Amino acid sequence: MEAAGVLSEIPVGNIRGVCDYGDERKNKDWQPYAAVMAAAYAKAVLSEIPPENEARLVASESDFSDEDRSCLLDLQFTNPDDDRRRIEETKGGFFEGSFRWIVDNAEYREWYSHQHSQILWIKGDAGKGKTMLMIGIIQKLRRQIEAGSSDRLAYFLCQGTDERLNNATAALRGLIYMLVVQQPRLMVHLRKRYDPEGRKPFETSNAFYAFSAVFESMIKDIKQGAVYLLVDALDECKLGLSDLLRLISKTATIQEAFKPRKQPE
Numbered sequence: 001m002e003a004a005g006v007l008s009e010i011p012v013g014n015i016r017g018v019c020d021y022g023d024e025r026k027n028k029d030w031q032p033y034a035a036v037m038a039a040a041y042a043k044a045v046l047s048e049i050p051p052e053n054e055a056r057l058v059a060s061e062s063d064f065s066d067e068d069r070s071c072l073l074d075l076q077f078t079n080p081d082d083d084r085r086r087i088e089e090t091k092g093g094f095f096e097g098s099f100r101w102i103v104d105n106a107e108y109r110e111w112y113s114h115q116h117s118q119i120l121w122i123k124g125d126a127g128k129g130k131t132m133l134m135i136g137i138i139q140k141l142r143r144q145i146e147a148g149s150s151d152r153l154a155y156f157l158c159q160g161t162d163e164r165l166n167n168a169t170a171a172l173r174g175l176i177y178m179l180v181v182q183q184p185r186l187m188v189h190l191r192k193r194y195d196p197e198g199r200k201p202f203e204t205s206n207a208f209y210a211f212s213a214v215f216e217s218m219i220k221d222i223k224q225g226a227v228y229l230l231v232d233a234l235d236e237c238k239l240g241l242s243d244l245l246r247l248i249s250k251t252a253t254i255q256e257a258f259k260p261r262k263q264p265e
Contacts, residue, residue, distance in 0.1 A: 015042045063184040071187070071194050072177070075202055079181075080156050080174040083165065084135060087157060091132060098129065099136025118252035131157065134232040141228050150225030154178035160236035168240025171231055172211040172247070179218055179227075189217040208240055212247055219254050 017034030020026045064072075088094045102108050111120040124130050134157070141153045156174035159165040180186050193201060193214055201210040219227060229251065237244060 068187050074199050077173055077177040083157050094135055099133045131232055152182050153228045155230035158233040158236040160238055166236055166238045168237055168244035169208045172215055176215055186218045189214050208243055219251055
């Protein structure tokens with residue numbers, strides 16, 4: 001009753017329990033129960049409002065400064081999620097049931113659930129459906145993050161026939177881009193190298209190593225949740241594959257201290 005006057009001043013939802021029926025009918029004995037009822041109802045309402053997820057899959061435009069956007073544009077980053085959608089359409093669309101079996105696979109569950117199982121390698125001949133299996137795992141991890149997980153997901157789909165997608169430097173660019181758009185504060189690691197030197201270090205034969213240093217700094221800076229890094233079709237990485245494999249192995253040891261134990265889902 002005392003809060004009624006604010007309704008015309010600010011946009012609020014007023015949740016009240018009833019113990020008074022006008023000024024002439026007051027029941028103070030009922031007031032504690034009315035207050036509890038109002039609190040319970042307010043809690044129920046709040047439980048229906050999802051919290052803002054810190055580990056968003058896509059940052060908003062306002063999360064980046066003009067200098068940040070200029071840096072991303074200058075270094076010609078591309079979004080691997082666009083490649084994922086294109087590949088899905090090219091292969092006739094994603095079928096949900098095509099990957100469900102892997103979540104019950106013992107090796108997958110061991111990798112997902114235990115802190116010291118850092119690397120999962122899925123092998124198979126060409127045309128066996130590994131890419132669609134990878135896309136299924138991506139979809140599963142995406143849903144977890146969108147539901148409020150503090151984990152982060154970055155992936156890259158190699159394609160041997162596309163020069164933009166068939167080398168280790170391109171894969172690293174894609175992984176860095178996906179981490180940055182989920183957590184814009186990681187831009188500081190890229191800007192530390194870009195601001196004094198511009199794009200030159202990222203265009204020479206040492207580009208992979210310049211990006212590697214940035215990438216490792218980003219991984220070390222992520223202390224909350226696990227970081228899932230997925231790379232598809234390593235056999236189609238035509239240039240720098242050995243460097244990429246060494247970086248994957250090194251990244252696994254960096255993340256080992258931070259990946260929490262999970263229960264299989």
